[in-house]
Amino acid sequence: MKNFKYIPAESLEKASQKKDDSVLMAGGTDLLGMIKDDLLTPETVINLKSLKELKNIRYNAGKGLEIGALATITELAENSDVQKRFPVLVQTCKEIASPQLRNVGTVGGNLCQRPRCWYYRGEFNCLRKGGDTCFAVDGENKFHCVVGGGPCYIVHPSDLAVSLLALDASLEIFSNGKLKTVPIDDFFILPEQNETKENILEPGEIVTKIIVPEIPAGSKCAFIKFKERASWDFAVVSLGILLNTNGSTIKNGRIVFGGVAPRPWIDTALNTKLTGAATDEKNLKSLADSALLEAEPMSKNDYKIILVRNLLKQALIDLSKN
Ligand SMILES: Cc1cc2nc3c(=O)[nH]c(=O)nc-3n(C[C@H](O)[C@H](O)[C@H](O)COP(=O)(O)OP(=O)(O)OC[C@H]3O[C@@H](n4cnc5c(N)ncnc54)[C@H](O)[C@@H]3O)c2cc1C
Ligand code: SF4
Known part of the structure; x- marks a missing residue:
């Protein structure tokens, strides 16, 4: 593993002005694994967890739920408003990884995690890494996609993404010094749009919040x-x-x-x-x-x-x- 500089984020503004050779870290449960496996070789890792204001989970009657992107998966599952009004999110959190990973992994990190395709995670210079071949096409594709694929055939690994899309959530994103809100349906992209990334985030853009509307009465x-x-x-x-x-x-x-x-x-x-x-x-x-x-x-x-x-x-x- 290549040595890197580690700095806590001082503010959203400063974190978003990161250089090309820097990466943003939340819980680090995915990112640090990728660095250890030399899939990423950053000069600097900027830890977003110092931005405490991004950890809040707040329910407003009539408006719905706001989940700070830095809230951990455990904090989401243990929040009393979430348990009472959004039990499907609790159900989803409990299906994610192990308790240890849920204690550290964040909601924003869960949505932004990279795919688990074994060629991508291994020593294969495939399309998603900028190469010119998808090894899954003629290879081991038991866990790959059946729809929406081409030229890359990953499946998106996030469980929360599935529930949050069913609940018609939106994401708040810090972008170029301002906040913008994007429906979660518009956040994720297909490989035909860009086979090297899974969402619309551009360098320096940071997910700050997930907004979940009230579940309609009777649903x-x-x-x-x-x-x-x-x-x-x-x-x-x-x-x-x-x-x-x-x-x-x-x-x-x-x-x-x-x-x-x-x-x-x-x-x-x-x-x-x-x-x-x-x-x-x-x-x-x-x-x-x-x-x-x-x-x-x-x-x-x-x-x-x-x-x-x-x-x-x-x-x-x-x-x-x-
Ligand atoms: C062994 C294992 C099993 C797992 N099983 C499951 C599972 O069953 N279901 C499931 O859904 N997930 C699973 N995960 C994924 C796990 O939930 C994620 O690793 C975790 O949610 C990522 O969160 P993190 O805060 O650690 O993100 P990090 O590792 O810190 O970051 C992941 C990526 O997201 C980016 N990022 C993080 N936060 C932000 C933000 N706010 N704005 C912009 N970019 C950001 C980082 O730059 C990085 O690229 C598993 C992971 C492991 C290691
Ligand atoms: S499915 Fe995507 S990530 Fe996996 S080998 Fe093919 S191009 Fe690479």
């Missing part, structure tokens, strides 16, 4: 994750869902899939079918079977499509019960 939410290892693991596939039914019909809802695409994935055709759909079991099963019709699986990952449809079937049936 139910869930996060379901399928892992290969029961103890802790990244999602093979996952699902974030918000559903509002009146007993026999779905009034409205939003379904987001994780583990299937290079970003948290909204299957637009599927989501369009939700409003007005009958909630009898036969119809919900056929709705679930219409998920990911546009998928183009790779040689070893078509099992993900069946898995997603089965998770969705169960979620739709469970959330439609009174």
